[in-house]
């Protein structure tokens with residue numbers, strides 16, 4: 001597990017360089033990304049968030065995640081994408097978003113509803129994946145990280161950003177936060 005960089009650290013504002021060596025060091029980086037994402041816990045993590053300015057991200061949504069209503073066939077899978085690019089996007093939807101690098105805040109961000117993304121797997125083999133709903137949001141958020149963009153850059157106004165409440169005592173019944181920690 002690695003430390004997650006927080007807003008203000010330069011690595012989050014750099015345009016990450018492309019992956020061109022699909023070697024054991026890449027596999028090791030991806031293992032760290034997956035472990036760190038799951039421990040956080042989060043549903044996506046990009047390499048710059050653990051201090052490595054390289055174009056790779058991971059994403060994984062649990063089948064039990066009630067925020068994932070549109071993409072039942074895409075939950076429970078671990079996605080690993082190197083050099084990802086959005087080929088095509090459909091629709092627009094506003095949704096609540098958070099970021100492991102901006103702890104304590106969530107915001108309403110407009111994203112495409114469905115995206116077709118191409119990239120490469122860990123071995124460098126070309127791949128294409130079409131994702132929708134929450135997973136499409138995660139992919140767009142992570143690809144932004146590779147370009148040095150944070151979700152707060154995409155807010156239409158600061159009214160769309162809010163601070164999360166402190167966790168309530170366990171005896172209180174409160175709705176689960178709807179924010180995607182990505």
Ligand SMILES: [Zn+2]
Nearest residue numbers: 099100101182
């Ligand atoms: Zn993020």
